[in-house]
Amino acid sequence: MKSKEYYKNLDKKFIKHWSKKRDSRVKYTLLYTSFFALPLSIILGISNFGFKGLISLKFLLLSFLTFIIYGVFVYFIEYQVQEKRFQKIIKENQNID
Numbered sequence: 741m742k743s744k745e746y747y748k749n750l751d752k753k754f755i756k757h758w759s760k761k762r763d764s765r766v767k768y769t770l771l772y773t774s775f776f777a778l779p780l781s782i783i784l785g786i787s788n789f790g791f792k793g794l795i796s797l798k799f800l801l802l803s804f805l806t807f808i809i810y811g812v813f814v815y816f817i818e819y820q821v822q823e824k825r826f827q828k829i830i831k832e833n834q835n836i837d
């Protein structure tokens with residue numbers, strides 16, 4: 741019984757979290773892309789160019805490409821996965837009631 745309650749609580753938390761995030765797809769994409777792509781591009785820049793190469797055109801291009809590629813992933817794939825999960829949980833809750 742505890743595991744069912746645990747998963748119900750997770751679903752409630754997800755519904756609360758996602759109902760706020762799903763309002764603006766572009767805002768969600770920019771926010772989550774920034775949290776992942778910026779640190780990743782800094783790590784890749786240090787490993788490829790060293791600390792002196794962080795202020796260069798190559799690093800800016802690397803950062804821009806990382807941001808674009810991950811942004812496309814978040815916009816078209818991750819958002820859809822989260823939205824499908826949200827709709828599935830809402831539908832299950834309506835069927836139970």
